[in-house]
Amino acid sequence: xxxxxxxxxxxxxxxxxxxxxxxxxxxxxxxxxxxxxxxxxxxxxxxxxxxxxxxxxxxxxxxxxxxxxxxxxxxxxxxxxxxxxxxxxxxxxxxxxxxxxxxxxxxxxxxxxxxxxxxxxxxxxxxxxxxxxxxxxxxxxxxxxxxxxxxxxxxxxxxxxxxxxxxxxxxxxxxxxxxxxxxxxxxxxxxxxxxxxxxxxxxxxxxxxxxxxxxxxxxxxxxxxxxxxxxxxxxxxxxxxxxxxxxxxxxxxxxxxxxxxxxxxxxxxxxxxxxxxxxxxxxxxxxxxxxxxxxxxxxxxxxxxxxxxxxxxxxxxxxxxxxxxxxxxxxxxxxxxxxxxxxxxxxxxxxxxxxxxxxxxxxxxxxxxxxxxxxxxxxxxxxxxxxxxxxxxxxxxxxxxxxxxxxxxxxxxxxxxxxxxxxxxxxxxxxxxxxxxxxxxxxxxxxxxxxxxxxxxxxxxxxxxxxxxxxxxxxxxx
Numbered sequence: 001x002x003x004x005x006x007x008x009x010x011x012x013x014x015x016x017x018x019x020x021x022x023x024x025x026x027x028x029x030x031x032x033x034x035x036x037x038x039x040x041x042x043x044x045x046x047x048x049x050x051x052x053x054x055x056x057x058x059x060x061x062x063x064x065x066x067x068x069x070x071x072x073x074x075x076x077x078x079x080x081x082x083x084x085x086x087x088x089x090x091x092x093x094x095x096x097x098x099x100x101x102x103x104x105x106x107x108x109x110x111x112x113x114x115x116x117x118x119x120x121x122x123x124x125x126x127x128x129x130x131x132x133x134x135x136x137x138x139x140x141x142x143x144x145x146x147x148x149x150x151x152x153x154x155x156x157x158x159x160x161x162x163x164x165x166x167x168x169x170x171x172x173x174x175x176x177x178x179x180x181x182x183x184x185x186x187x188x189x190x191x192x193x194x195x196x197x198x199x200x201x202x203x204x205x206x207x208x209x210x211x212x213x214x215x216x217x218x219x220x221x222x223x224x225x226x227x228x229x230x231x232x233x234x235x236x237x238x239x240x241x242x243x244x245x246x247x248x249x250x251x252x253x254x255x256x257x258x259x260x261x262x263x264x265x266x267x268x269x270x271x272x273x274x275x276x277x278x279x280x281x282x283x284x285x286x287x288x289x290x291x292x293x294x295x296x297x298x299x300x301x302x303x304x305x306x307x308x309x310x311x312x313x314x315x316x317x318x319x320x321x322x323x324x325x326x327x328x329x330x331x332x333x334x335x336x337x338x339x340x341x342x343x344x345x346x347x348x349x350x351x352x353x354x355x356x357x358x359x360x361x362x363x364x365x366x367x368x369x370x371x372x373x374x375x376x377x378x379x380x381x382x383x384x385x386x387x388x389x390x391x392x393x394x395x396x397x398x399x400x401x402x403x404x405x406x407x408x409x410x411x412x413x414x415x416x417x418x419x420x421x422x423x424x425x426x427x428x429x430x431x432x433x434x435x436x437x438x439x440x441x442x443x444x445x446x447x448x449x450x451x452x453x454x455x456x457x458x459x460x461x462x463x464x465x466x467x468x469x470x471x472x473x474x475x476x477x478x
Contacts, residue, residue: 014078016142017177018115021085023146025108025170026051028154031288031303032163039163040098048413051285053102055409056214057109058116058402060207065117066395067199067255077118078181085111086174093167116398138318145314155303202247202255209240210403217410260393265464268457269381270396272333274404275454276373279340279447281408283366286416290440295356308360312367321375329376330461336373337455340366344448351444352437369451380461408447415443 030051037047068077088108095101119139157165216233223229248254248261260266291302324332343365350358381397416439 012138014177014181015119016139017173017180018078018081018119019139019142020146021082021170021173021177022112022115022119023142024150024153024173025085025089025112025146026054026150026284028150028157028166028169029054030284031150031154031299031306032158032166033285034289034292035158035163035299036098036101040101042098046098048285048409049102050098050105051409052214052218052406053105054109054112055281055402055406056211057106058113059210059399059406061110061113062117062395062399062402063206063255064200064203065114066393066398075181077114079178081111081114081118082174082177082181083111084108085115086171086178087111089167089170089174093164113398113402116402117394119394138321145310150310152300152303152307155298155300159298159300199247199251199253199255202244202251205240205244205247206255206399209237209244210399212240213237214406214410217407217414220414256396260396265461266381266393266396268461268464269377270400272454272457272461273377273381273397274400274407275450275457276333276337276377277401277404278408278411278450279344279366280370281405282412282443282447283408284405285409286412286440286443287363289416290351291359294351294437294440295359305356305359306363309363309367312364313371316368316371317375320371323372324376324379328462329380330458332372332376333380333458333461334455336369336371336376337451337458338369339372340369341448341451341455343369344444344451348441348444348448351440408450411446411450412443415446416440 033047033050036050037043040047065077085108088104088106088111091104092101092108095104153169154166157163157169212233216230216237219227219233220230245261248256249258287306288299288302291297291305292299295302297305320332343362347358347362351362378397382393
């Protein structure tokens with residue numbers, strides 16, 4: 001833990017840029033998905049891989065990177081993360097086919113996974129426990145700023161220039177971030193002991209489990225949930241996940257320490273994360289389509305409407321972060337999920353109403369819900385892990401965050417596609433808008449159910465007892 005406040009500020013500054021870039025990239029790209037679909041003559045299922053491929057590689061690489069993060073300096077990993085992410089962004093903008101775009105989004109995802117790991121690991125490793133909630137609130141604000149800038153910027157670039165510029169915009173930011181990291185963080189900050197032999201077999205099993213699960217969802221949605229390919233992929237995912245856990249329990253140098261896998265409070269807090277973020281991922285993917293198809297907005301105007309969510313979230317996140325340092329994080333998680341679930345259920349009933357009032361109220365409400373949820377949830381997850389395992393704990397947390405977003409994208413797309421309409425080729429005129437309403441309604445009811453499950457799980461977290469990280473913190477404060 002670093003005692004120097006100036007070092008804390010420099011470190012948080014570098015992490016804040018990483019959070020800003022990660023959020024900016026998701027929302028600046030999502031708002032352009034309808035345009036990308038039309039450009040490549042693709043339907044929503046195909047173009048959803050522009051989002052899912054990024055999140056997929058985020059998930060798949062995190063376990064291995066988390067193990068490395070406990071041994072390599074923060075400066076080194078930040079530099080590699082920014083470099084890979086920036087290069088991936090450049091080549092995404094140069095892609096000449098949807099297949100190439102998806103491939104280079106995978107490269108972006110690899111760089112983004114490094115940045116995500118270092119975000120959580122650095123904050124939980126170098127800051128006192130009493131300041132982690134506040135720091136998470138600040139980072140959530142930076143993420144919301146990326147969202148606030150991303151949607152209108154993506155809409156502006158897509159309308160005024162082309163969709164390629166939603167990727168090119170990351171390049172100058174990434175270059176500046178590399179220079180900032182080189183100046184602000186000395187090489188010895190975060191330096192660790194030699195990590196020993198990496199568990200490549202464990203990494204391969206984790207990647208195989210995630211990839212096969214996502215492919216299973218995609219195949220099930222296309223071919224039916226009773227198809228043989230869906231069942232085979234689902235079995236492969238389950239077997240890979242089981243073998244990964246067995247490998248971690250028996251390997252000499254596991255990616256995740258067995259003690260962490262046995263920490264019940266850590267596991268339950270992560271389950272809260274999985275169900276809690278399904279709505280966030282699904283809404284980020286589907287809302288641009290809703291605004292264009294049902295409300296008839298242009299891409300640029302849709303981006304401006306989405307600012308309601310990001311600006312509300314940005315304003316409320318610092319306060320929510322401070323609340324997470326004063327009150328039990330589980331209570332704030334319950335409150336946040338309750339607000340989000342109620343907002344989804346109400347929105348599903350009125351989303352066909354004329355005008356934008358229902359959309360604006362809905363976006364503001366889920367922004368309030370996630371402002372309460374995000375910082376408190378991150379604190380309770382990472383607070384249950386011991387100090388020497390913050391990198392691995394961050395890897396598990398980051399993997400499950402992106403895994404949940406993936407489920408949200410695929411789940412919302414699946415429920416929406418029940419209408420039997422593929423909007424990839426053109427945006428219909430307003431008289432046809434009612435065609436789309438049932439699919440959107442089903443998707444948001446699904447999101448509400450996920451939030452309710454997260455709420456119920458959050459009730460159980462404080463009854464399990466303190467995690468290893470909290471016990472260590474209490475011991476150090478005596």
